[in-house]
Amino acid sequence: MTMQPGAPQLHELPAAVARAAMDGMWADLGGEPAAVARAEDAVADGVPVKLYWPEGEGPHPVLIWIHGGGWVLGSAAASDATARDLCGLAGNLVVSVDYRLAPEHPFPAAVEDVTAVAKWVSREIGALGGDTTRMAVGGDSAGANLSAVLANALPGTFAQQVLVYPATDLTHPFPSYHENGEGLMLTKDALAWFQGHYLDGTGADLKDPRVSPLYADAATLTAAPPTLVITAGYDPLRDEGEAYAQRLREAGVAVEQVSYEGQIHGFFSMPAAIPEAREAIERVTSALRRAWA
Template identity: 60%
Template sequence: MPLDPACRDVLGILAASGAPPLDELPLPEARAAYDQLAAFAGAPAPVASTEDVSAGGVPARLYRPEGEGPHPVLIFLHGGGWVLGSAAGYDTVARGLCAGAGAIVVSVDYRLAPEHPFPAAVDDVRTAALWVRATAASLGGDPARLAVAGDSAGGNLAAVLANELPGTFALQVLLYPGTDLTMSHPSVVENGEGYLLTRAAMTWFTDQYVGQLDRRNPRVSPLYAAEETLAAAPPALIITAEFDPLRDEGTAYAARLAAAGVPVEHTSYPGMIHAFFALGGLVPAAERARDQVCAALDRAWNRAPAASA
């Protein structure tokens, strides 16, 4: 399909701003500019309450839905190439998931590279997840109904986390995830220029995050996890975008999980660009994707809740 008109409009707005690419800005400016993309996320959904918490020592923002609990609990991991992004910048996304899924959402502010390179982010999300698992009931949540979701770099971390904590989650939701930091898939070249996330930016992000470390390490690139590790992973919803450099590695990860016997729902959104899920104020498909995510979470939590540990 051709590029979706709404995505074309987003790219036009960004081009008209005259701002340099994020990977060409000083780091503080790049982080501020990335968080300003939240203006494209649309109106924030109302939730019962929000609270900044310490998730085992890791900063996080907790969202509670309306209604009586105990509620299921979703751990959300923001994108930004392990270098940019924050819970504050993803506030509208987290609110939408909280309200749409009727779930407590714990949005994790994991440490960022290059100040804190790999494995700091992995260690932080694991620490936060163990805290959620241990304290869900006291938060008003149901420890037997947990899930993890993330977009882009957050999708990478969500996949790694699901592999490292088998039996914890009823579902992993991976939104255009980075699963292979070797950048060896055809879509990296095919969609590497002109569609928001560029090949140059991907190189910059991965260099900041892992430097010269082995990029086939499964904690870096979950596509290279052992088959027995993937076989123990929770069911997955994987969303990819047609005009995304990460498209092929998301597709490849869906195929590896399915080959290992994991139930997988994979949807490739035609005409979409990277990050479209967070552009709900301008891209109508974002709402459809959010509804798909919330429906998948509801099915997972009510059909096959994870075992409490």
């Protein structure tokens, strides 16, 4: 899938306009989601979240889900169909995080927000029907980056992490960055725009593990939970996702790494248009159900 010829690319638009365009696209392509028992908005230590409960009696295992969008775009509302699928199909309560976005709130605001939510969940979700002894974290793209950072920051908290085409090395030293950097959903120019909004002026080091979790030390990675990594063959981030899976394996972590060779970055959010997205969602929910068992 490519952007329409002649149309402005997302990274050529003001951030607010790009957000509205992306939110509309995800809403259109999310498909008919799984049924959930109920959904509510809440605030977790100052951070807006959307909560989704599965059918049945609790206490339910809990998934913290962190949306993608290059730390600049996306929202819990735009990820509603994904959150409902992950709730209804895996049988867990989902906490979908509306972390602050760049450039208004650059690094480390997003890291601070997802960390605050995880601590709130550990403290408060029991009263809302959640089981804090069975928790997972996951996300797609920038959300997978933040998920990995969060799992590394809070060892022992999560029984599973799910990283869907994660950004793990913002220096992008791998061949896929160049092989897949033009003409598709995510380009090198778009990555530069996202990273500029997220990091410019912050003084952050691209090899800070809170920016690029591939640079976490071995002791940190050894404490990571069992991990599912999903990559897409036509994604500039493909190789860094696979490299992160390999580093986790070398650290002794149980890793399932699945490559959807014919797919592009973003496909996971498009089950209405891409049948393999439904398969990938089911793979994630199967991994979660195994973790809960």
